[in-house]
Amino acid sequence: MFFKNGIRSGVFRLIILITYIFNLTFVQAFYPCSGERYLSAGSAFKVESKNSKYAAQFVNINDALSKQALQGQATAKSSTKNVEVPVKPGMSILSTDSNTQAYFVNVTIGDEIYPLVVDSGSAYLWVYGSSCTSKSCTSNKLFSTDNVKRAADESTFSLIYSSGTASGDVYEDRIIVNKLATTQNFTFGVANEVPDIFENYPVSGIFGLPSNNSDNIESIISVLSESNAISMEKFSLIIGALNSKDNTTSEDSALQAPLTENKGLFIIGDLVEDLYTGDIHYASLITNENHYWQLKIDSVYVNSQAVNFSTSEAVTGSQSSYIRSGIVDSGTTLLILPTQDALDLHTFFVNSVSDGTNFAIPCNSTEILSLEINGVKWPISSEEYLGEAYPQDSYYYGYCVSNIQGLELDESWILGAVFLKDKYAVFDVQNQQFGLANKNENAILVPYVNSATNSSDTISGDRSSTTISASNLPATSTAASSSTSKSGSTSFGLGSTIKPQSFMSWVATLILLAF
Incomplete structure (x- = not known):
């Protein structure tokens, strides 16, 4: 989701970088x-x-x-002392596909859990909708819009690729990431058409994480901060598996993969000092x-x-x-x-x-x-x-x-x-x-047990309204996307994940329509 339009696919030119000449085969x-x-x-x-x-x-x-x-x-800094790190609310286990190409996290939308790609190169959250019949949707969990509220302006989105289109309507609901919750009117896209380039990934959409807000978009990190669900307006990532004590998970096994299967961590809010060494x-x-x-x-x-x-x-x-x-x-x-x-x-x-x-x-x-x-x-x-x-x-x-x-x-x-x-x-x-910072190789993930609250509790703030307008739409294959908001501004989304055993370049344009 980062390439400009016009990527050429012309004849390969052989570049000889070693001391002998290769055959044209x-x-x-x-x-x-x-x-x-x-x-x-x-x-x-x-x-x-x-x-x-x-x-x-x-x-x-x-x-x-x-x-x-x-x-x-x-x-x-060298250290031989192991340190146990409880996987607290706001800390989510990262999982990957079988080829370790896309990193995703379980996210609750409404009452259901969906695996979404954690994408710092994109600014918008969207999921596969239940009305989607594309190949990419046939083997992945779909979001049902039954009893879910459409966005106030009944806007739609369309992400046009060279190989197809990701398009659908904009809805409002509550988003929960390991017990950190937005309010009920968080705005996101529900796709009824998804390009086949997503077919080989066990995900149901994209979790966009922009660096800041704009006139027509507010990041989920800012929303959680403003509602006092988190004290620091930041998030952290560790890509790569961490040690764990056993095969159990955090309090709610439905929200987290077993700790021994972790491929990293996605942390919203405070820094976890035991997870890194040095400054x-x-x-x-x-x-x-x-x-x-x-x-x-x-x-x-x-x-x-x-x-x-x-x-x-x-x-x-x-x-x-x-x-x-x-x-x-x-x-x-x-x-x-x-x-x-x-x-x-x-x-x-x-x-x-x-x-x-x-x-x-x-x-x-x-x-x-x-x-x-x-x-x-x-x-x-x-x-x-x-x-x-x-x-x-x-x-x-x-x-x-x-x-x-x-x-x-x-x-x-x-x-x-x-x-x-x-x-x-x-x-x-x-x-x-x-x-x-350097990852602490001696950190050991352990389950979090909070005796003060019920395990089903979520952390949310007192903010009465949360609205996000669609902007940078990501994809998990190498792509270029340009997005045009209702205000007329244009931006480009990011994201590149190699499709198993192949590499392809795609061009995509996001069109937002309000009726």
């Missing part, structure tokens, strides 16, 4: 289907066969990483009309070498070939760069190959990619930037798909789960800043 071998890419965004496995031409060079990635700490890089390092957001979590990247490093890109970018008044801007998007799987930036960056990975958009890196690579943000370097290890390995019978056996991708974007990078993995990320709406 590279495209067919590298990309099994024309226009698609074989890719899983899950953890890479390393090819260690004696038949591999790289067999003698393979190293233990963890050993290599321990020897390559970068100067100025954020490092966790939280904040960076101010770049003001933008699209409500993105956009920030300045001071420099990009591969090991200790700063990357000097081919083009300069103007960020917060500075023009530089080292500086970049990035949009933090939890609804995106990969690290997405403008095409030329991706080409430049991959030259720092020895023997990497590319067709200009998609890339492959030797599976034995140990380079550490780091993004410097407000003076602190945040590493992305090869465990994250290496995708699935090519099979033994492939011409590219010994290579892994790169989880760093190039597309024809505007200047900003898209910092997805590859960047956020195993960090404690803070999205501070009130102070318009984004923060990072």
Whole structure:
């Protein structure tokens, strides 16, 4: 949901980045289907066969990483003491699909629970409606509009993709996220038509989390803060599984997955200090009309070498070939760069190959990619930037798909789960800043038991009215969406998740109509 209209799908151009020339069958071998890419965004496995031409060079990635700490890089304070962390109200277990490509949370709408993608690159909440007959709706839970109130203006929404349309009506109801509740008139979209690109994900919609409010939209975080349901207007994410004490869950087993099945945490409100080590390092957001979590990247490093890109970018008044801007998007799987930036960056990975958009890196690579943000370097290890390995019978056996991708974007990078993995990320709406800390590897999730209240209680404030108008509409596949509100303003939504065994680009336009 972050790509500008006009993404071209022209003829692949083969880029030779190694010392010998590949046969032109590279495209067919590298990309099994024309226009698609074989890719899983899950953890890479390393090819260690004696038949591999790289067999003698393979190293233990963890050993290599321990020897390559970068100067100025954020490092966790070592501690051997375990700490138990109760999963309290406002703390929700993250789950994923089978390929670890989309992170979602259980959300109660009305009286039913729906899995929604946690998407910091989008500003609007929408769900699959019971009248939806699209393929994406046939195997996922649907929202029934029986006895649910339509929005006062009876508005509708339409999200138009190159492969289909997500469209429907706007309704009002109460939203509960692990016992944090809005009032009854929270406004969200109910889709009766959904593109097939969502078919392979076990979700029922999108949970949008913008950086701020606008004239026609108010974030759910702001709503909960203003109603005194939370004391801090912020939320936090840990993408990546945490330790847990047992296989039980929080008080209400219907709302939470078993703790041992967690793939991370979504936390609304107060910081949970036991979940991170050291300090939280904040960076101010770049003001933008699209409500993105956009920030300045001071420099990009591969090991200790700063990357000097081919083009300069103007960020917060500075023009530089080292500086970049990035949009933090939890609804995106990969690290997405403008095409030329991706080409430049991959030259720092020895023997990497590319067709200009998609890339492959030797599976034995140990380079550490780091993004410097407000003076602190945040590493992305090869465990994250290496995708699935090519099979033994492939011409590219010994290579892994790169989880760093190039597309024809505007200047900003898209910092997805590859960047956020195993960090404690803070999205501070009130102070318009984004923060990072190291995840506490010794934290152990345990069930929360509150003897003071009944387990069915929810936390809600005294606010009598909550209204959100539709704006940035997300999707969980790589897409571009533009949204036009009733006031005439236009914005673009974010979100990119690789569809199993393929990659496709989609263009989408959101149209809001009121009658």
